[in-house]
Amino acid sequence: MGYTDLNAPLRTIMTPGPVEVDPRVLRAMTTPILGQFDPRFLELMNETMDLLKYVFQTENKWAFPVDGTSRAGLEAVLCSVIEPGDKVLIPIFGRFGYLLQEIASRCGAEVCTVEKEWGQIFEPEEVINEIKKVNPKLVVIVHGETSTGRLQPLEEIGRFCRENDVLIAVDAVATLAGVDVRTDEWWLDAVIAGTQKSIGVPSGMAPLTYNDRIEKILLARKKVERGLSGGSSNNSRRIQSNYLDLSQIQDYWGPDHLNHHTEATTMLYGLREGLRIIKEEGLEARLKRHQLHEKALVDGLEAMGVELYGDKAHKMTNVTCIKVPEGIKDEAIRGTLINDFGVEIATTFGPLKGQILRIGSMGYSCRKENILKVLGALEAALIKYGAKVNRGEALQTALRVYENSSEPVLI
Amino acid sequence: MGYTDLNAPLRTIMTPGPVEVDPRVLRAMTTPILGQFDPRFLELMNETMDLLKYVFQTENKWAFPVDGTSRAGLEAVLCSVIEPGDKVLIPIFGRFGYLLQEIASRCGAEVCTVEKEWGQIFEPEEVINEIKKVNPKLVVIVHGETSTGRLQPLEEIGRFCRENDVLIAVDAVATLAGVDVRTDEWWLDAVIAGTQKSIGVPSGMAPLTYNDRIEKILLARKKVERGLSGGSSNNSRRIQSNYLDLSQIQDYWGPDHLNHHTEATTMLYGLREGLRIIKEEGLEARLKRHQLHEKALVDGLEAMGVELYGDKAHKMTNVTCIKVPEGIKDEAIRGTLINDFGVEIATTFGPLKGQILRIGSMGYSCRKENILKVLGALEAALIKYGAKVNRGEALQTALRVYENSSEPVLI
Incomplete structure (x- = not known):
């Protein structure tokens, strides 16, 4: 009938995530709670944004975590960018390509896929040729496909997208901080990661970054909630999720700190410490x-x-x-x-x-x-x-x- | 340029959330990570479900947290239940009623509202009369409206809904574990809470419960992802979110533990400890x-x-x-x-x-x-x-x- 003290055996976790967490991160997570608008907490949020930009290798204005597991980050980017009927190309070379297809189609996208046998990756020209054929608004692709252990080269695809006014969003959930991910140098418009893999922080947050090409879409689709100061607004192009609406989440992380959710205090403490460890290691x-x-x-x-x-x-x-x-x-x-x-x-x-x-x-x-x-x-x-x-x-x-x-x- | 050790001033937090966390909860959160399918972790998940049923005062089969802040739980229930064009009645007596309206309309509902001056609540008959007029599929209502500090009586409304085959979902984010919330006795079909208020756990999870009337809708809308064992399925009534799709999340929490997200390990440790403290206190x-x-x-x-x-x-x-x-x-x-x-x-x-x-x-x-x-x-x-x-x-x-x-x- 009773529930015992929390006992968990000490495991050596050699899976593709969740993995072991540095004791320093767990220790940081015992820090007492701060209110979400406490001046010190806002500083910690800003520091976390800066540290994320370092790890994402980006000069983007926006880099912050979404409060949810990795696929919350993927869905936040996809549902905030995709409007019903948008053409989205998803090259698939394992299970997590299917996940991207699943999410994009639930966002109302016209999803086009090209598939590769599991265990292989795409030659960049194969994807580029498909882009030419399909002419999508957005390409979404996995960087490290953990279901098969393969790594997709992205730079040539990224450059082609940029030169041809196609957007590209990358699932770097398994790679960021363990494998080189060059957001800016590879011309990637949005990159989504997870905390529980190479960053070495418990599962529950999805750090992401995006550039002004993405932000332009967010601003055009923005809709202010009623009941907040400053009145509400309507927008026929509104984003279908409220929780994962990046136009609202960036206002929460921005200088105005417009209330959206209540930031996951303890997870943020852990993420900041995990990122600080990465910065110290280099x-x-x-x-x-x-x-x-x-x-x-x-x-x-x-x-x-x-x-x-x-x-x-x-x-x-x-x-x-x-x-x-x-x-x-x-x-x-x-x-x-x-x-x-x-x-x-x-x-x-x-x-x-x-x-x-x-x-x-x-x-x-x-x-x-x-x-x-x-x-x-x-x-x-x-x-x-x-x-x-x-x-x-x-x-x-x-x-x-x-x-x-x-x-x-x-x- | 360096980032200091995590220093946070010790605050006395007397806001309507997030609030202070029992040191026992923070200590439980330093427990090393377990894999998401580790037998011991699955036990901890099951214990958390049982403890949640105690706190929700329910015999429901399903009670688990969604990995996100409170509004993720609200959106999970609303987007999983509401199909485009469904009529939804939302009585509003403060800011969080507007939030429910916002989320429901993004789910494609035909939202009908009835508003009360801030600082007041609805007499049950007022809501019942509105239900008779509108004949909605679903009523969504706030229990404790923190923007005004008012508590809405629910039992009569719940009973009327049950007798008239209308569903009712309740935002008990601010009340659960601090104010009486009787899921079954008040005939509530779905109840959503937050961790960072009266439960006394850091923000980042949204515990919820729902009954078989809700589950029936979930099962009818279920769509299995491609790339998982057992093949995929199509469903024209599919839920618009993947991350917040309760039909998938319940399969993850159920005996089959079908992979969906990677459960937020450390937050779950914290939630279990917070609930255990509630059970001990009574x-x-x-x-x-x-x-x-x-x-x-x-x-x-x-x-x-x-x-x-x-x-x-x-x-x-x-x-x-x-x-x-x-x-x-x-x-x-x-x-x-x-x-x-x-x-x-x-x-x-x-x-x-x-x-x-x-x-x-x-x-x-x-x-x-x-x-x-x-x-x-x-x-x-x-x-x-x-x-x-x-x-x-x-x-x-x-x-x-x-x-x-x-x-x-x-x-």
């Missing part, structure tokens, strides 16, 4: 760290004799997919890892379910001890279920990667 | 505590000679509105309170802005020391700006209320 150093640990993981897996899945040239740095050996159940391996070793890795979705396992190495989870732990535990699980592996090679190989690193590996 | 004792502190506050204010605003018979227990004395600026009083005493109280919206100040006594903020502090600080501020007050009476009166309480006042 974005470039952080991306290099993700690359180094990826190399230790991948070389270790290959030394073990495990087969990697997907087009290796376009692999996400922070997600590694392996094929489940013939005759073994993915859930058996996952079960041994979590129940005996306290290590969580992930299965996947749709057509690949049962065929691959996914290992994340994101944010605070991307540490030497975690890479070594997942390699050791995976080897034991594979041996237990009768897979043929090169015993003892994985850890030795990974250790050598760390020893040969030009810089000391502290974490 | 809902009835908690409501009585709110009443006692309200009496100390109100009697103290009246002894001071401050004029209360609004229909006293229908005052919210946890929000007290006072008229700003002639010739004094509301922001001057608020400024002295926060800058000199560290006490935050609130102004309000729309037509009442500048005329009243609002004092909250919600959740963990609803404590003896806080009531006494706000009374003392307010008296000093009013004297400073030249208002005529009965010096020294407020605190003596409030102290007597506590001394005369039949039970010892521990907090």
Whole structure:
């Protein structure tokens, strides 16, 4: 009948999110509440915006979190930009492309898709040719497709969109702060991220940024709520969501702080601390760290004799997919890892379910001890279920990667 | 250029939300992350659902939080229930009624409103007569209108709706866990709350509950996403939001745990702890505590000679509105309170802005020391700006209320 103290086992979380959170972030989240219009809280909001611009590598005026999980951020951008009947092109190369299609169609878009076999990415010209054919108002595309572990090159597509007055919005939920995401240099009009992946903050916020090409649409669709000071307004082009209406949310984050929602105080504390940690580490150093640990993981897996899945040239740095050996159940391996070793890795979705396992190495989870732990535990699980592996090679190989690193590996 | 450690002044937050959070809740939020499908995390989700049913006083199958602030919960219910052209009746007696109107109209409803002068509530027959006239599919109404501090009686309206096959959804964002909210006994089909008010948890989640009359609509409108196992489906009655689609969210909270979003781990830890505290205190004792502190506050204010605003018979227990004395600026009083005493109280919206100040006594903020502090600080501020007050009476009166309480006042 009673509910016990909150006890949670300490897990080594090597999934593509949510991942472990730096204890500093959790500690920052114990800071007492401030009112949403408290002068100090407004300063913290402004600092968070500045830090987000650094991580998004952008000079955009707007960068703030939406109070919801990643797909709230995706929907905020899509429903704020898309008007009924707008043509939207969505290149799909995994599950999260389908999600974009789903959201865009619920916004009333005329959605055109082009699909690639799972495990591949699009050559930029393929997307560009499709843009020429379809002539959409907006292209929406996933950067890091965690369902397959693939990374889509964006710069050429972004430049083509800009030169041809097409908008492009990018789902960088899994990549931002773990893989290079150059909002401005790649000509991206809107980029959406999540807190629970490479940023290393608990799930529940969706940081995003957008430029003045997007803002122009927001301003044209703006509708002021009744009951606030300053009167209301009508707008036949109004955004279909109130909660995810970026024209209102930017007024809340802007200098007027016009009441919209009540900012999620404690999550904002956590996000600010997570971003501050990124700034202290340095974005470039952080991306290099993700690359180094990826190399230790991948070389270790290959030394073990495990087969990697997907087009290796376009692999996400922070997600590694392996094929489940013939005759073994993915859930058996996952079960041994979590129940005996306290290590969580992930299965996947749709057509690949049962065929691959996914290992994340994101944010605070991307540490030497975690890479070594997942390699050791995976080897034991594979041996237990009768897979043929090169015993003892994985850890030795990974250790050598760390020893040969030009810089000391502290974490 | 550097960003400092997170420093936030310790405030006494006597607004209608967000309010102070019990240190136990903040401590629970430092628990390390669990994966969203970790067996232990699924247990925590189930326990949270059970605890929510206790607080909502319901036997409903469904009670869970939406990952967003309160208005995300309101929009989740409205957009999941309302189909384009549906007739929706919204009785309005303050700012948050306008918000319901705003959200419902963005869902494509044909919205009918009936308005009451701010500071009043509706007699149940007034709403019932309007229902008879309009014959809506759905009535949406605020329970505790924080913009004016008024509490709308709901039972008669709820019963009439049930007997006449009309649905009723209630915004109990400000009331749940601080004021009596009887979901089942009052015949309410859906009730939406917020974490940052009387529940005493940081902003960022919107707990809600609904019954099988609502679920029937959700199931009829359900559309499965592509890219998940089990194939996709089409549905011309599909819900316009993906993120706030309750038919998908209930599948995520249900026994199948079908992937939708990534549950906001740390917020869930906080919500579970906040609800556990309510269960330990006992809902009835908690409501009585709110009443006692309200009496100390109100009697103290009246002894001071401050004029209360609004229909006293229908005052919210946890929000007290006072008229700003002639010739004094509301922001001057608020400024002295926060800058000199560290006490935050609130102004309000729309037509009442500048005329009243609002004092909250919600959740963990609803404590003896806080009531006494706000009374003392307010008296000093009013004297400073030249208002005529009965010096020294407020605190003596409030102290007597506590001394005369039949039970010892521990907090």
